[in-house]
Amino acid sequence: MSKQKPSATPWYETANPVPRTRKTVTIIGAGISGCSVAAALQKRGFKVTVIDRHGQAGAEASGNPEGIVYPKLSPRDDLLPQVNLAAIKFASDYYRPFWDSGLGRQCGVLVVPENDKARSDFKLISQRYADQTEMVETIAHEQLEELSGVPLQAESALYFPKLGWLPPQLICKQLLELNNIPLVQADIKSLEYCEQQKRWQLYDKNQQLVSLEGDNHSESVIIASAFDCKAFSQTDYLPLRKIRGQITQLPCTEESRKMKMVICGECYITPAENGLHGCGATYNKDLFTTELRDIDHQTNLAQITATDAGLAAVLGQPTSDSLSGRANFRCTTSDYLPIAGPVPNRSAMLEDYAILRRDAKTALTTPGAYLPNLYVNCGMGSRGLSYAPLTAELLASEIAGEGAELDKKINKELRHAMHPARFLIRDLKRNRI
């Protein structure tokens, strides 16, 4: 059990829910967060419209040619690895139809320890997750080459047989196309709630009301615009950061072509596809360009060759002019967990729970104040492919009112760890706001 007990104050319950009678939902953002929640709602009978400023799905962070369904386990009893395990379990089933249809590959992900600390952590992880061998197992050095196809030098590694890689942009497109979900091009600047009609209105950068499939209103709205959630007054309080990343595609060699699975260490590398390996990705906090940089390609190559000497040997030394890639921005949160759920009415919540500033242990009975039928799904960090299927399912279950079903899918403590109001409650208790 985690040490972080849920608060007795029901801040996560909505004080005055506004009934949903029309089942119309508009989603801002056609990345993996927006498209997966769109599909989950459409399957539940909602009339969904997705809006993106590019007019196409997967044009920003979710636009890479490949992405890894990446694990993040830990020997510690923290919420982050617990959420990650729930997410990768869900994702491995979620993506199976895509893998079966030939998109990406469920080839397994092998994680090689980067240093002594990781080596000792891996031993503890394999003990801790000894009952989860269908998700993670330890592979001894002697078996590594046969399993991975690469003469790895590592003493041992963690193997996730149900994970693999996917082309995120194609997944986004298919989620919309296969579910007949319309995509409207608009750059949304603001959202306003119309009390009279009990619906939301969306305005573009010219202050024009955005038409949604012949209607100008939407009963529910989900903001899935990654870092640009900060551009809306309702979600500008979220502690998001924009972090640039660049991936590198490099030509395979005779030897590296034998690689059978994704190998991760200081960074990741995918098995060759059409003669190319995908490798990445860099982290730049203060750089806001999507232009490719040779220095970042060199960083990726240095990191992947530092991961394992046997891997470095099969990759050879690709020339700069043989490298290609793509750069974009992750949206990370202050606690590295994604954000999925209803958007708090910040000022009302701060007033209702003001006493927490003085006494964090006070247990109030007042449920949380939330904006009517407004939700957010963002903060996927470096693991959007892992987290988005689960957060989409949770949000869709919540919007569809599947309370009991939701409890079976994931425990409340983990849901609260991803809740949009957690930052306000935390900051109130620390007397920071």
Ligand SMILES: Cc1cc2nc3c(=O)[nH]c(=O)nc-3n(C[C@H](O)[C@H](O)[C@H](O)COP(=O)(O)OP(=O)(O)OC[C@H]3O[C@@H](n4cnc5c(N)ncnc54)[C@H](O)[C@@H]3O)c2cc1C
């Ligand atoms: C280089 C790199 C490598 C990565 N590798 C991996 C990996 O291997 N595995 C993994 O799981 N994750 C990886 N990630 C992270 C992953 O890409 C993200 O977590 C994920 O794509 C986030 O999806 P999203 O839908 O939240 O955001 P996005 O894909 O950025 O989608 C947000 C969408 O909102 C739209 N939008 C924003 N504001 C507005 C507005 N005002 N009006 C209309 N539309 C708007 C944007 O146009 C965009 O399409 C990587 C990221 C980078 C940058």
